[in-house]
Amino acid sequence: MSFFMYNQDCSQAIARPYLDLGPITGTPGFSPLDDYSYMPKYHQQDNWDAGTNAPSSNFVYDFEEYHWLVRDSWREVFSHSADGTVVSGSLAALTEMFNSGCEIKVGIKGLCSDLTDNPADAIEHEVFVDLGSCYYYTKRKLFIAASHPLVRVKPEIPVRYASKNWDFGWLVLRTDGFIARRLCNPYTLKFSDSEGHYAVRWFVR
Numbered sequence: 001m002s003f004f005m006y007n008q009d010c011s012q013a014i015a016r017p018y019l020d021l022g023p024i025t026g027t028p029g030f031s032p033l034d035d036y037s038y039m040p041k042y043h044q045q046d047n048w049d050a051g052t053n054a055p056s057s058n059f060v061y062d063f064e065e066y067h068w069l070v071r072d073s074w075r076e077v078f079s080h081s082a083d084g085t086v087v088s089g090s091l092a093a094l095t096e097m098f099n100s101g102c103e104i105k106v107g108i109k110g111l112c113s114d115l116t117d118n119p120a121d122a123i124e125h126e127v128f129v130d131l132g133s134c135y136y137y138t139k140r141k142l143f144i145a146a147s148h149p150l151v152r153v154k155p156e157i158p159v160r161y162a163s164k165n166w167d168f169g170w171l172v173l174r175t176d177g178f179i180a181r182r183l184c185n186p187y188t189l190k191f192s193d194s195e196g197h198y199a200v201r202w203f204v205r
Contacts, residue, residue, distance in 0.1 A: 003151045003168070007158035010066055011045070015056035015151070015161045017168065017186035026051020028163045028187065048163045054186035056161035074105065079201040082109075084176035087199070091175055094143060095136050097204040104145065105130045106173060107201040115154040115165055125155040126201075129171070147171040152183070173200060 005013040031050035034057075036042045041062040048056045077097055078089035098104060105128060113122035127150065134145040147170055154165035169183035169191070177197040184191050 005153070005159060005161070009158055011058060011060055011158050013056065013058040013161045015054065015166055015186070017054045019189070021053055021189050024052055028052055048161060052187055053189065056166070058160045073205045074203040075205060076201055076203050080175060080177060080199065082177045082197040082199045091141065091143060094202050094204070098134055098136065102204040103130065104134060105203050107203070108179070109199040111198060112152045112155050115152060123155050127152070143175040145173050147173065
């Protein structure tokens with residue numbers, strides 16, 4: 001897979017976990033820059049983990065134009081704290097939009113803090129991801145949803161790939177703040193399960 005990333009300062013990045021887990025010829029860490037002399041507009045800034053199952057690098061490509069296009073049609077209908085306390089909107093509004101067939105996505109605060117050396121000191125951040133299957137438990141008044149695949153990267157400005165500062169996986173979210181995580185180590189392709197409580201904003205369109 002190729003996980004491209006684009007920052008607002010025009011810096012770009014790519015991480016490539018190889019899903020066939022081919023032969024490993026290198027070790028994690030800083031790697032020599034690749035030869036991109038045949039691509040004069042491509043400027044590689046660093047190179048990580050060459051020869052492993054999860055190489056990555058940060059670069060700038062001299063596009064003639066660089067634009068951000070926004071589809072401003074998402075509407076926040078519900079948000080809650082990590083313990084499920086309602087911050088704004090309502091669960092009823094979310095379930096009503098779900099029943100009417102709306103798409104749903106979420107913004108999760110602090111999802112990548114554990115990728116830092118000291119999670120308590122991680123900068124504030126929010127990860128947005130679209131949701132797939134959703135369920136509403138009418139007796140428990142609990143909305144549960146499964147996310148699309150997402151990439152997690154160590155929070156910093158700008159966001160950059162480096163050795164062992166990223167992973168990818170899937171989430172199951174509940175409106176009481178609970179999130180179950182099934183995350184894949186890109187170097188070994190082994191999955192691990194974890195859980196936690198997070199503040200979440202729920203959007204519909």
